[in-house]
Amino acid sequence: MGRRKIFHIVTTIERGGAENAIMTLAKAQVLKGYEVNVIPLKGLPELQLDLEKNGVGVLLSSLNKKVLHQIRSLREVVAQDAIVHAHLPRAEIFCRIAFGKGRTILTRHNSEKFFPAAPRYLSSLLSRWVSKGSNLIAISNAVLAFLKDNNEIHRSCTSSVIYYGYERTSIPKGNGIQGSRKNDVFRIGTVSRLASQKNLPLLLRVTRNLLSVGYDIVTTIVGSGPLEVELKAMAVDLNVEERIHFLGRKSEIMKYLETLDLFVLTSKYEGFGLALLEAMDANLPVVAPDNSAIPEVLGLDHPGLFISGSLASLSSQVSKFIEDGQLRDFTRAYQNSRLDMFSVARYVDNHEQIYLKLKYPQKSS
Numbered sequence: 001m002g003r004r005k006i007f008h009i010v011t012t013i014e015r016g017g018a019e020n021a022i023m024t025l026a027k028a029q030v031l032k033g034y035e036v037n038v039i040p041l042k043g044l045p046e047l048q049l050d051l052e053k054n055g056v057g058v059l060l061s062s063l064n065k066k067v068l069h070q071i072r073s074l075r076e077v078v079a080q081d082a083i084v085h086a087h088l089p090r091a092e093i094f095c096r097i098a099f100g101k102g103r104t105i106l107t108r109h110n111s112e113k114f115f116p117a118a119p120r121y122l123s124s125l126l127s128r129w130v131s132k133g134s135n136l137i138a139i140s141n142a143v144l145a146f147l148k149d150n151n152e153i154h155r156s157c158t159s160s161v162i163y164y165g166y167e168r169t170s171i172p173k174g175n176g177i178q179g180s181r182k183n184d185v186f187r188i189g190t191v192s193r194l195a196s197q198k199n200l201p202l203l204l205r206v207t208r209n210l211l212s213v214g215y216d217i218v219t220t221i222v223g224s225g226p227l228e229v230e231l232k233a234m235a236v237d238l239n240v241e242e243r244i245h246f247l248g249r250k251s252e253i254m255k256y257l258e259t260l261d262l263f264v265l266t267s268k269y270e271g272f273g274l275a276l277l278e279a280m281d282a283n284l285p286v287v288a289p290d291n292s293a294i295p296e297v298l299g300l301d302h303p304g305l306f307i308s309g310s311l312a313s314l315s316s317q318v319s320k321f322i323e324d325g326q327l328r329d330f331t332r333a334y335q336n337s338r339l340d341m342f343s344v345a346r347y348v349d350n351h352e353q354i355y356l357k358l359k360y361p362q363k364s365s
Helices: 017-031 048-052 067-077 089-099 120-131 141-149 200-212 228-237 253-257 274-281 294-298 311-323 325-342 344-356
Strands: 005-010 035-040 083-087 104-108 135-138 158-161 186-191 217-222 244-248 262-264 286-289
Touching: 005 017, 005 089, 017 035, 017 048, 017 274, 017 344, 067 089, 083 089, 089 104, 089 120, 104 141, 135 141, 135 344, 141 158, 186 200, 186 253, 186 274, 200 217, 200 228, 200 311, 217 253, 228 244, 253 274, 262 274, 262 311, 274 286, 274 294, 274 325, 286 294, 286 311, 294 325, 311 325, 325 344
Parallel strands: 005 035, 005 083, 083 104, 104 135, 135 158, 186 217, 186 262, 217 244, 262 286
Antiparallel strands: none
């Protein structure tokens, strides 16, 4: 009998939080002995080489094709007795059409409506249709609570929570700064899509506030998105354009994080927040809002949590981290132990427990 096959159907394999998590899962499943393939539906195949060099097949027969071609291709390519695992709304819809109800495992990666641009009732209707009879995995309790509160899970759907897995890097960890930094340049940074959800105007305003009271800081932002022009204009309006640097997208995130003294997240909500784990792995103290899944990832007692959306609370927290070397040291130690919760082994094992319960059709001999 051959190895069990897994097909991950994904909207894109362009670099992003959900896509990186899917890649981590697929690579680890190969090491567990599965035959794993990833099928992207649109965009650029940015992660293709990374996946293939780790033994994951990348099938591009559906990439950027017309809808009917994509659905037909999924039916032709996916083995009858394979595990089918869909990620993100487009992939979920196409799998529902191609394979019928209950055939596909679904992972929900975001605390937002299934169809963000549609009225709530329509998003709910579509989400329940897709999830009917399925096994649904939420990446945090916050995501699962959002789905239930907004009636986006069919009553016949079985749901569970599996946190992302994270593989620690072997890069030497720096950022061991001691003592007060008020009279030295302090480097604040974030990794974020330039989108409304990320509330980056708050980061720009806190930079202005701290500069105005004498802190010598530089803020850098890695990422791209629809608000880039607006945010750059705002930096000019706030007269902080010399101290806020937009660096665009970067593939080597860890090298960037190693240049910082503090990682700041300002999001209005997060389904999980994989960038938090990357910052923790880089030995960076983190400041982040107390909303959605963020306290699940960082821990309710994390000293860097601030009141979501509050400029005063964020300014206070960042100034404490600038001033207090012991606070930075304590936070790094706290975060280092916290990372163990998100091991790749646990991530894969939790998925395997769900896969083993499924009764998929077997090949005829």
